Structure formats: structure tokens, C-alpha cells
Amino acid sequence: MKCVTTIHELRSDLKPSRGKIIGFVPTMGYLHEGHLSLVERAKKMCDVVVMSIFVNPLQFGPTEDLEKYPRDLARDTALAEANGVDFLFTPSVEEMYPTASKTLVTVKDITDSLCGASRPGHFDGVATVVSKLFNIVQPDYAFFGMKDAQQVAVIQQMVSDLNMPVTIVPCEIVREADGLALSSRNVYLNEEQRRQALVLFRSLNTVKQAFDNGERRTAALKEAAVSAISKSPEARIDYVEIREYPSLAEIETIDGEALVALAVYFENTRLIDNIKLSVRGGNAHVSHHDESQNSPGHGDRSELELCGQYNN
Template identity: 75%
Template structure:
């Protein structure tokens, strides 16, 4: 694995790979890697000849009262994990390399950014869209791999790529969970033992909603009420939002019928904000029932 900090050096290296007709895939991360990130690398290696992983804690996607300064970092550990998993290039630019001057250009995606985490974290997705655009321009990947852990982010990046005719295919990858159901997240390290135990209520609430849907419940409001009720049994849980939206448009859903629907939630345990979700696919499920 080759570690690179310079945009110029990375571009030159990848130009050489493209001249050999190598297909390049990008796995963008903020580091403090876990098995969720590694699953993206695995998918990238199945799809591409060359895998580029970026590790960059992007300051412009953090709000003024968020955890930029304390966001977990361990580049030595991350380097070992990336190398062992078969990453070809590890791009670890500094903030001054990515933003050498005050940024006067921002990429804004409207509509799909305005609900869910976009409502709770104003400006966050402008920062995400801007840095992802920069990474796409630097790496020029044929494919980019994003985890469905942040399903709204995936929808936003797909919208941006479509709208701006970016020559990259976005590959959404499934959420990876601990054995007890907690979705893997770099921020899980913030949780104390009791918060970690109570955080299992998130996947439990989602599973109960999925069971209710499978049992015939198609009302989004009824499923939301069920999720809130389950989460409310955890005394440390402070709900930011529970939403059910059509996916990937993120328009409001009243009755679940005929298209994919996202069940998404964000809940705080102490100072730690966790997100989780699942996507229901009514068309596929109804087709499977019909086939039987």
C-alpha cells in the first residue's frame, strides 16, 4: 500500500494506473476505521483493479458545537487495517492540503438535504457534498463506495452525481452491525457501558417496525409511533428524529406502497448522537409473495 498526502502526487500516481487501463474505486472515510469501512474496501476490491481509500476529517461538515476537535483519530491503526485489507493507495491529506485558502465555492444539493439529519445539522451536507466533489475531482474514480449507515448521505451523493453528470458510479453498501445489532460507527467509542447497552434499542425498534410492516402495517404514522414507543423505554435515549420517507427522494410517506421507503432515526445517548435506518422494499417483497 502506498500512503500519499499530496493531491499532486496522488493524481500523478493514478494517472499512471489509468494509463494501464486500471479501474479505480474510491472509499471515502473520516478514519477511525471499523468493519463497516472494511466492507466497503471488500466491495471495492471485487469491483475495481485499484482501491483508493481517503482518510480526512472534513472540518466544513461539522457545526460550531459539534465534535470536530474530539472526533476519534488513530492514523497508525487505520494504516495497518487498510494495508491488511488490500487498499492500494491511502490518501491522508491535511486540512491545508484540501483547503489551502478560504473556500469560496460550496456544493449545495437542495430538497433531499432539508429533512432528517439536514434539519438537525444545518450546513452539514453542504460540507459533505463539497468535500466529496473535491475527492471525485482529485481521484477521478470509476466507482465510489458509501455505506447505507448514512442513507441520506447516499441519496444526496447520488442526486449530486446525476445532476452534475459526474462520471462516477455510486455503489451503496449494506450497514454492518455488531453481533448484538448495534450499527457500527466511529462515534460508538464515545458511549459508556450503560449508554452502549441502551443504544441497542435503536436496532430493536427498527426490527419491531419491520416485523409490523411484514405483518401488514402500511401506515407510516403507525410505524413511527411504534418506533418512538420502543425507544422511549430506554431512559437515556433522547430522540432527535424518527422519520419514514420515500427513498431515495426523501419525500414524506404516508402509506408504504409501491416504492422503497426509508425508516431513519437519530437518537442521543448523553453527548453521542447515533443514527440508524433500514430500507423497506415493498415492490420486491410483494413480487416475492406473488411468485409464491
């Protein structure tokens, strides 16, 4: 594995790989099995795998956890190498933003709700850094976890609107054995908060059960989720929403593809989770996020088997 810290060096090192299939896994580090599952999928689909580790200041608000965001580059480097990453790109903030940026990438409408409403400017920071990374790496495929389904929708929209020659591969949420979605921020939880955080998965299962039993009204399904979460005394709800996916438009009943998304605080730690539901031909389905979006120039690869934040 080659470790690279500068844009110039990475571009130079990747020149011999042009013409091969390049896969890209962008992360903010503090790697866990969710990140490594993206690498595993990338290795199956691509000849060369590039991972980036960069805690992007543009996507953090002034009261958020930029300074205390967990970091352990030595550990991450060892994990990346052990799991077959070919190039590990770990730029500094000064390398990525040598001057105050006068250009931001903004995706409209689908960033107005959910995490976009709770974290103003967050998705401008995500879209901007991902756009920069795509320009630097020039991958054929980029792999993102569906734990942040809104982020995936934003990036897919950006790629489509700007005709970026990269295929976005959404990958399934990876969970602990007890159901908690893996996240670098789980390290913030104390033992009791970790136990109570299971209410996120339980609430989604409550919604799924009601949906399987025929409930299609989003208000009733949201009420079931809120009721389940409220049983956890330390849980503070940021939002519980059910939206059409990927447009994230408000809906009153589920009659197609829908995203059940939630964000919950445990003291200062904010966790997100989601599940996708769909009604097809009058039948209910639970999606495992195995769809991908093919951008111009990669339609000939759409038959490949695909998996289901800026990854964290």
C-alpha cells in the first residue's frame, strides 16, 4: 500500500493505473467494519482501490465536533493496508484548502430537510469536498454507506447534474450484532448510552412491522417510531421523517420508494439511522440498498453486482 499526502503525488502515482478500473472509498477515518465493507466491495469490482482519510472542516458547523472528532491515523493505516487498499490518501487541511475557498458546490431541494435542516451548510461542505476528491482521484466507481442515505442522494444528484464520469455505489448499512449501525461517533457513547442507542434500530423495526402489517400512512408510522424512541430516557429526537426516496419529497402515504430516517441525540452525541420501504405492484418490500446509479460513460458496467457520509 502506498501512503500519499499531497494531491500532486497522488495524481502522479495513479497515472500508471489509468485504463484500469479505479475504485474510491472516501472516509473521515477512525475506520470500522462499515468502512472496510466498502473496501471489500471495491476490491471485487475494481482493479485499484484508493481510500481517502480527511476530516473535512467545511461540513462541520461552529458548534459541532470537528476538533474532537475521533482520529487515529496509525490504526487506520494498518487497517487499510490489511484490507487491501492500494493507495491511502491522507491530505492535510492546508493541502485540500490552501486558501479560503471561494467556490462551493450546492445541491438544492434535497438538502433542505432531514440532516440538511438540522445542520445548515453541512451538505455544501460534503458536496464540495467530494467534488474535489473526485477531481483528484478520477475514479470509475465511488463507494458510500447508506447509513447516511440523504448524503448518497445528494452525491448522486451532484454526479448526475454535473455529468461526472463516476458511478456511485450505495452500500448496505453494517451493524453490530445487536443492531446498532456502525459509526465512528459510537465511541462517544458511555456504556448506558450505548445500551439505550439500540432504540434506533428497535424503532425502525417497529415501523417495518407496522408497514408489513399494511400501514401506509406516514403520520402513523412516524408516531410508532417516536413512541418507541421515547421509551429511552436519554434519547432526544432531532428528527423522525418518512420521505420519498431519492427525491426526499414529503409524502402522506407510501405508494412507492420511501426512506424512514431518524436522528437522535444521546447527550451531545448525534446518531443517524434509516431503513427503506417500498410498495411494488401492491406488495410491501424492505430495501437492502443494493441499487447504484450509473453516470454517463459507465452504462456498460450496470450489470455488475453492486452492494447496498462522506463515510464516517
